Amino acid sequence: MAEREWRVPVAQAAAKWAAAVAVAALAAVSAGDRQFLLLAAAAAIGLAALALRDLLAPVRVAADAAGVTVVAGYAARRRIPWDEVAAVRVDERRRLLLHTRLLEIETSDDLHLFSRFDLGxxxxxxxxxxxxxxQGSSSGVG
Incomplete structure (x- = not known):
């Protein structure tokens, strides 16, 4: 089987950059209000950091017959052979008006979580x- 990969949609990354620029511009025009300037600058930096991660590690999950590669930390990648993957499942939670669904890739020492916004x-x-x-990797063995 060929390798498959799931990445952050380009439009989503562009929206983060646009938001960072808009908030930075808002901070620049409100230089007279120090508190607002500080809050807007912090928000712009945070948005830029999220957008930069989308540029450095756009592929969040890639997999082939040998294993899966996931983004770990800010932008590092971790290769996990299938025999080290304990479970792959979808976690669904409903609270008040929120409905979240996350892909969980569990190993013996870690849990990797991805939303549809990470995966596209x-x-x-x-x-x-x-x-x-x-399944294809285990049926091809032995």
């Missing part, structure tokens, strides 16, 4: 594709 696809679809790749 529905988490159920990614979990199914990872399951197929994992």
């Amino acid at each position: 696809a529905e988490v159920d679809d990614v979990a199914a594709a990872l399951g197929e790749l994992r």
Whole structure:
């Protein structure tokens, strides 16, 4: 089976950059109000840091018959062979008006969480594709 990868959508990364620029411009025009300037500058820096991560590590999850590669930390990558993956599942939670769905890739020492905004696809679809790749790796062994 060929390698599959899931990445942050380009439009989403562009929106983060645009928001960072807009907030920075807002900070620049409000230089007279020090508190607002500080808050706007902090927000602009935070948005720019998130957007920079999308440029440095756009592919959040990649997988093939041998294993899965995930983004770990800010922009590092970690390769995990399938035999080290304890579980791949979708975590769904409903609280008040919020409904969150996360892809969980669990190993013996770590839990990697990804939303549809990280993957550019529905988490159920990614979990199914990872399951197929994992099945393909175990059926080809032995």
